[in-house]
Amino acid sequence: MLTDAYGVILSVNPGVEPHSGYPPKALIGRRITCLDVDPLHGNIRLAVAHCVERLRPWRGVLLCRRADGRLIHQDGVFQPLGTGRDEPLRLLVTLHDVTDLCQQAQYDHALLQRFQGTLAQLPGVVFQLREDVRGELDFLYLSDGMGVLAGLSPSLVMQRADALLERMHAEDRAALTTSLAQSSVSLEPWILEFRVETFDGLRWFEGRARPSRRRDGSTLWDGLMLDITARKQEEQRTQQLVSTDMLTGALNRRAFFDFGEALRARAARQGYAVPLAMLDLDHFKRLNDTYGHAVGDLALQAFAATCRDCLRPYDLFARIGGEEFVVMLVDTPLDEAWGVLDRLRTTVEAIELEMADTTLRITVSLGLAVLPPEGSLDLALSQADQALYRAKHEGRNRLAGAPNVPRVRRDARP
Incomplete structure (x- = not known):
């Protein structure tokens, strides 16, 4: 479509009718905002204003309404034309139906939200840990259980792994280094029981993860950390009874x-x-x-x-x-x-x-x-x-x- 600086449609290509539901002649002379689900405040009006004020292209996803009332998502490109001093400003508008892609993205997002909610309810911490070729550790992902179990923000630990590692018992920190090194070399599953100083005292955790080698030489562990404090306390009570x-x-x-x-x-x-x-x-x-x-x-x-x-x-x-x-x-x-x-x-x-x-x-x-x-x-x-x-x-x-x-x-x- 071609519009003037006010967004009035000057011409359209023949493919506009199956795309929008409007016959070409029905669109000539109308403002292009008629295609927007919100003609007064929608993104089409903002796109036209952007091109007119800045004389630069605009691109984005638009929510439009077809002639039959059905809503569709359009990938829109607004390109200013004739920006010379004696030439009237025109806008070349290209719309591409991306409804299926947007619906799939919405479905994936909802699925991800449900998955995140499920992870948040697990009695543990789902994590992805990386060790680079220099032996430095960082967490690429931590579920919300980190905050519940250890009182640490997942984002804080992802920014700085030592926020968690510094709270580990000294003996267990040494065991962590050794066990990760063994798992990295053998690519065998990693398992370790360790103690962490939390907001309500010293607690026991069990970590289990499977390693994989990346092309850059780093090692990733995808795994789960569980709070086993109650189990360890019961083991200690049993050991005391036995001994x-x-x-x-x-x-x-x-x-x-x-x-x-x-x-x-x-x-x-x-x-x-x-x-x-x-x-x-x-x-x-x-x-x-x-x-x-x-x-x-x-x-x-x-x-x-x-x-x-x-x-x-x-x-x-x-x-x-x-x-x-x-x-x-x-x-x-x-x-x-x-x-x-x-x-x-x-x-x-x-x-x-x-x-x-x-x-x-x-x-x-x-x-x-x-x-x-x-x-x-x-x-x-x-x-x-x-x-x-x-x-x-x-x-x-x-x-x-x-x-x-x-x-x-x-x-x-x-």
């Missing part, structure tokens, strides 16, 4: 050997010895036979509570038999161990159990041995047990050392 002696709250025999072997391996790597002691309540069988098992249980509980008060939270303290206990003193020199254990002995000696008509006292005998850096836990326990036997033989309520443990004393640790 704890229910009567005294001390570690049980199985847990002691698990943790003890881990401590032995750590000490071997760092090249230091670990003091280890066997403890046995004196005359416990006589106490049980005289006052009954209920009183015996009370004595064991009081003894265990006293030991925990005298030891640090990370020292290993376990019940490995009826009235037999074991202690491994972490990061404690041998000369300090003598003082720590003797102080424990005297504290136990001060325990008073109030019965109906009497006050009971208990004492403990201890045997001290040393687990050397390359030593055997079983052998150290055997040596501590022999030292315990000697403490019993020498009169009970005392601390005895194995033959290879010199009696050197200094002030005990606080």
